[in-house]
Amino acid sequence: SQQGEEDPQALSIQEGENATMNCSYKTSINNLQWYRQNSGRGLVHLILIRSNEREKHSGRLRVTLDTSKKSSSLLITASRAADTASYFCANPTGGGNKLTFGTGTQLKVEL
Amino acid sequence: DVKVTQSSRYLVKRTGEKVFLECVQDMDHENMFWYRQDPGLGLRLIYFSYDVKMKEKGDIPEGYSVSREKKERFSLILESASTNQTSMYLCASTPLAGGADTQYFGPGTRLTVL
Structure with missing residues (x-):
């Protein structure tokens, strides 16, 4: 199975x-x-959390990382219709030379 | 702001044609990447380059080649396009090794091979 499964x-x-x-x-x-x-567009970077961090915030985004469980979560608070998009996590692989992406979560925010 | 541009947003080619997809970045990044994106499969790395004239195979290099003659430009080549290469192609660049920092993506090229 793939790395970084959402x-x-x-x-x-x-x-x-x-939205979590x-x-x-x-x-x-x-x-x-x-x-x-x-x-239909390219990807835009939202946030990077390092392995020695447990939580990170950026505006309405909150990311947590649990290295013992090899899992992360992205929380979008007070969602807006404009947040409708696909969200992907990605982790370094290949000795850190590349990123491996998951298959993504499609978020739809309805009015 | 970093800008990554791709030569075409949409491209339609015939089976057997040689196809060139061009990517240009304007931030003097060392590392550049080509991905393809298919429904249900996410992004898969085709090739990457960490310096001019240097290239490394990604996870799905078969049927593709690349060229990096100048630092700012990374080309993906389909030597003989096939229908199973119909996909969205995304280019990205980053100043540090690929997994160490943010990757900046172009808008994508949606290629259809008939």
């Missing part, structure tokens, strides 16, 4: 609600990254 695959919520996405990975990491992709 859960759930799809999530539909109402505007104003919080989870990611699991298989190897030891020195960081884990989250990216966002609007439909």
Whole structure:
């Protein structure tokens, strides 16, 4: 199976609600990254959390990392329709020379 | 702001054609990457380059080659396009080794091979 698997695959919520996405990975990491992709576009980097960090915030985003469970979560608070996108986690592999991406969570925020 | 551009947003080619996808970044990044993205499979790395004229195979290099003659430009070549290469192709760059820092992505090229 692939590294960086996200859960759930799809999530539909109402505007104003919080959205939580989870990611699991298989190897030891020195960081884990989250990216966002609007439909048909390239990926945009959201946040990077290092292995010695447990939690990181950026605006309405909160990322946690549990290296003992090899898992991370992305929380988007007070979601907006504009948050509708696919969200991917990615972790370094290949000796740190590349990123391996998960299959993503499709988030739909409805008005 | 880092800018990564790709030569085409949409491309339609015929089976057997030679296809060139171009990627240019304007931030003097050492490392550049080519991915393909397919529904349900996420992003898969085709090739990457950590310096001019240097290249490394990614996870799915078969049927592809690359060229990096200048630092800012990384080309993906489909020697003889096939229908199973219909996909979204994404280019990215980063100043540090690929997994160490943010990757900056281009807008993508949606390639259809008929």
